[in-house]
Amino acid sequence: MTKALHIVGGGMAGSEAAWAAANMGVPVVLHEMRPKVATFAHRTSDFAEMVCSNSFRSDDDERNAVGLLHWEMRTAGGLVMRTAQKHRLPAGGALAVDRDPFAAEVTAHLKAHPLISTSYEEVTELPSDGNWIIATGPLTSSALAESIRSATGAEALAFFDAIAPIVYAESIDMNVVWRQSRYDKGETEEEQKAYLNCPMTKEQYEAFIDALLAAEKTEFHEGETAGYFDGCLPVEVMAERGRETLRFGPMKPVGLTNAHQPDVKPYAVVQLRRDNALGTLYNIVGFQTKMKYGAQTAVFKTIPGLENASFARLGGIHRNTFINSPTLLDSQMRLKSRPHIRFAGQITGVEGYVESAAMGLLAGRMAASEILGQPIAPPPPETAMGALVTHITGGAEAKTFQPMNVNFGLFPPIDAKGGRRGRKDRYKAYTDRAKEAFTEWLS
């Protein structure tokens, strides 16, 4: 008899993983703690509950990375996209859904599947044997989080994300910005030039502080508290503490010489640090923020060199349990120290309903293939699923790892061998290449 796969968490990832594995002929036990144990965000006991917005974001599979992920999930027979399509609401180019009937139908499909059984209990410890996928999401129960922490180490499990905005490298004006690490620190030239620096005059700095103070901010959700700010203060809160706080913190101008104007000492400097091995993404150092998205774009584009910046993701601070996947997981999403356990969904450090469901689909397929004695390779990095899994299991910088949405900055550059094209054409080239590679991988 085929061994069973146990999946903990009936959210976006767990639901998709259960469907994928059961459809490959592997019996699944889906463990869900709701309704016995509640979270502050879930309202129902349904699987795949959308806890906040009712949108799966862009459905454009030709020029948008999340739309491409929709396409890959549909092509792979995913349950979430299929059901979302059935309960679609008018929302322009976005895939918005009627959330309650959507979740009810996902639940009904999973419960009706002859190979899926359910257990409505909290799992409080990482299991010592069997085949498991942990997909307990950003609000993993405290008991299980504690068990993960003791298995992986305190440094490897975060309870909050503190996300600084991430900028596409190609959109940074290198005529203004220069490469240099503070005091040229580092053994190699690469290390000595690891940061990008944006110089500010006194007038620019003062105007920037005014803009930060005036910007619209978001509030914490119920159940989150500002006490969690310790050690990761939002940039606007630092500005509120005093107009000079940032100039003595993340924006201090010391140890840096402007390569474009060596004789002019900058009054303040904003630094950006490489965010992925490909060097296509840079995060703005120390700029985690609770500003509203529109305000972030407006304020950050006043930074010299970032006037035309395009953002792969904007900043935020949320309650979010996630592991340091680049150090803990192998390319099969298995915990290196306990390979009978996979992780999937938001707890792996992807961000969003779609990304979480996609990682569930992948983990479900990988686990089922392994149980059936025919392990599969991860999808190639040219695909949206492959780009995401490559990022979390090794492509991302482990030291500064924070949750990530799918975006074209995670894909191997398409114009690497020369030739430049317009942004829309480039995105289309990415999605054409991805679809071909994904179809080949699936077959």
Ligand SMILES: Cc1cc2nc3c(=O)[nH]c(=O)nc-3n(C[C@H](O)[C@H](O)[C@H](O)COP(=O)(O)OP(=O)(O)OC[C@H]3O[C@@H](n4cnc5c(N)ncnc54)[C@H](O)[C@@H]3O)c2cc1C
């Ligand atoms: C307040 C809040 C708002 C959000 N808003 C959005 C948004 O608008 N758009 C967006 O794309 N993403 C949003 N997210 C992120 C969102 O949670 C994820 O995108 C997605 O739900 C993650 O899917 P998942 O399957 O990894 O986790 P979840 O969907 O959260 O599923 C995890 C499941 O595991 C269960 N569980 C937890 N611990 C245990 C345990 N020990 N034993 C058994 N079961 C357990 C939980 O009850 C839950 O059902 C938000 C997150 C939060 C916390």
